[in-house]
Amino acid sequence: MAPTIRRIGIIQNSPLPGDFSNNLRTIVQGYRDCIDHGAELVIAPAEALCGLNPQDLAERDSFERQTRRALDALSRELGSAPLILGAYFRYIDEDDLWDGMLGEDDGEDDPLEQRGKHRRSVLVPYLLESDTVTELEDGMVTEVNGCNIYVRLGEEDILPEGPDFDLLVHLACRPWHATAAADLQDTMSWEAATNGAPVVVCAPVGTAGRDIYAGGSFIVSATGKPLLRLPFFEPAAKVADVEKGRPCAALPEPQELLRLALQRGISDTVRNNGYTGVCIPLDHPNGTLLAALCASAIGAAHVCGVTFAAEATALEAELGITVRKPELPSLPAAEDKKDGAALQARMRAMLTTGVAEELGYMLLCPLGRREIMLGDFTLYAETCGALAPLGNLYEMDLHMLRGLLQEEHAQLFGALTEPPLPEVDRIIHELADRNVPPTDLITNSGGLFSENDVRRIQRRMIAAALKRTLLPTILHVDAPAEQLHFPVSHRLND
Numbered sequence: 001m002a003p004t005i006r007r008i009g010i011i012q013n014s015p016l017p018g019d020f021s022n023n024l025r026t027i028v029q030g031y032r033d034c035i036d037h038g039a040e041l042v043i044a045p046a047e048a049l050c051g052l053n054p055q056d057l058a059e060r061d062s063f064e065r066q067t068r069r070a071l072d073a074l075s076r077e078l079g080s081a082p083l084i085l086g087a088y089f090r091y092i093d094e095d096d097l098w099d100g101m102l103g104e105d106d107g108e109d110d111p112l113e114q115r116g117k118h119r120r121s122v123l124v125p126y127l128l129e130s131d132t133v134t135e136l137e138d139g140m141v142t143e144v145n146g147c148n149i150y151v152r153l154g155e156e157d158i159l160p161e162g163p164d165f166d167l168l169v170h171l172a173c174r175p176w177h178a179t180a181a182a183d184l185q186d187t188m189s190w191e192a193a194t195n196g197a198p199v200v201v202c203a204p205v206g207t208a209g210r211d212i213y214a215g216g217s218f219i220v221s222a223t224g225k226p227l228l229r230l231p232f233f234e235p236a237a238k239v240a241d242v243e244k245g246r247p248c249a250a251l252p253e254p255q256e257l258l259r260l261a262l263q264r265g266i267s268d269t270v271r272n273n274g275y276t277g278v279c280i281p282l283d284h285p286n287g288t289l290l291a292a293l294c295a296s297a298i299g300a301a302h303v304c305g306v307t308f309a310a311e312a313t314a315l316e317a318e319l320g321i322t323v324r325k326p327e328l329p330s331l332p333a334a335e336d337k338k339d340g341a342a343l344q345a346r347m348r349a350m351l352t353t354g355v356a357e358e359l360g361y362m363l364l365c366p367l368g369r370r371e372i373m374l375g376d377f378t379l380y381a382e383t384c385g386a387l388a389p390l391g392n393l394y395e396m397d398l399h400m401l402r403g404l405l406q407e408e409h410a411q412l413f414g415a416l417t418e419p420p421l422p423e424v425d426r427i428i429h430e431l432a433d434r435n436v437p438p439t440d441l442i443t444n445s446g447g448l449f450s451e452n453d454v455r456r457i458q459r460r461m462i463a464a465a466l467k468r469t470l471l472p473t474i475l476h477v478d479a480p481a482e483q484l485h486f487p488v489s490h491r492l493n494d
Helices: 020-036 055-059 061-076 094-102 111-118 180-195 254-272 287-298 315-319 337-359 369-374 395-406 422-433 438-444 451-463
Strands: 007-012 041-043 083-092 119-129 132-135 140-144 147-152 167-170 199-201 205-208 211-214 218-220 226-229 236-241 278-281 303-306 322-324
Touching: 007 020, 020 041, 020 061, 020 083, 020 236, 055 061, 061 083, 061 119, 061 132, 167 180, 180 199, 180 218, 205 254, 211 254, 226 236, 254 287, 254 395, 278 287, 278 337, 287 303, 287 315, 287 395, 303 315, 303 337, 315 322, 369 422, 369 451, 395 422, 422 438, 422 451, 438 451
Parallel strands: 007 041, 041 083, 147 167, 167 199, 278 303, 303 322
Antiparallel strands: 007 236, 083 119, 119 132, 140 147, 199 218, 205 211, 218 226
16 A cells, blocks of 8 residues: 555444435544554445435436535545445436437437436535535546545445555445354455555445445455454544554354344334334243343333233343333133134234334334234234344344343253254245245255145235235344345245
């Protein structure tokens, strides 16, 4: 690297969509922290100003004007060190524009009148210096204070040809999923060692819809050794010397990252939607686990559990949460036992919803992935709620989380036994996540999965497809996004 830039600062903020003023303040504070520690170049996430996944906000003219004003205001706050970050900008799609014009019957349409109909918003890297805002070209080498920097927003694997670069900066805004941290670090270490240049990965923290963004920004030396890593799921700002920095600590364990991801997703969803706490149905098998996660995420004072069991619960004393026990009214006996159970479940859900509404809390759905995929739930009963934090987790994942929390709350979880029927989860994983046709799974499993089990699960997954469309938002903490999440029925037929 050129000697003019050795100390690089990283800002890892938690931006809210459209909240330019708050996001601007956090960037300025992080920038000043980096300057105080001697940073010669500061890097912020791609969506640090506009917020995570702004969706249709980015298509508005007012959004573009706010972005421009925020970039100008940010440049006025800068000192001697340049700042690199991403922001949305609306471009005219000339191909769509002229294709649309050629399809019109009236050949006298004014091209200028059509331009607004064919604009799309894309993320663009920017270089900010004192009172100066420069738009960079994604995937191109830019010289900054004598240092050639290659800034990349996309996921392409091809590095630039031609001029060498001294620093590779990744501003890709990718949601977190299991194994993402280790895979990304291995890839960036390989890129750094292959190109003989340090690599900076700057990522935001927060939750947008069902996606969770982990942060965990890091710097890799030219030899491929990680020099600096910011904490996962927390805003932070740090500086590292890319020439003399010491190797950083190892990555946290996967189960710890999963716990932190769930807690971040819960706290962000509650805060972003204006709730003051959460309400949890404790009588579900996952109720205790969900209560423990929520108590750590938003504080026990903001967690209320609802139970209809006669015996007292230890959650109130162990976690410090509030526990409500509404009186369940007597219902007329149903001729069908199954209908009676469904009626009782819906009555409990109605009373639990009433408690949540009374407190102004968000009602959480405790369902796990196996129940969701097989349809083992009653509509308008267990499905009530605005968020299902555990909806992507198989029984083995839930068992792992209980084991992790057992160290802190031994009285709640007691002696853990192995989850039942792990082969069911594996069949669901093959069919739903990997999109393996049922016939191939039966033929190529080497007798591991019987045809009866595969066909039975296949039929249940198809039958539950419509029920799954009525579920609340499910936090995405499982496999990469390109894998099928909840497949529709025709994808399971062969």
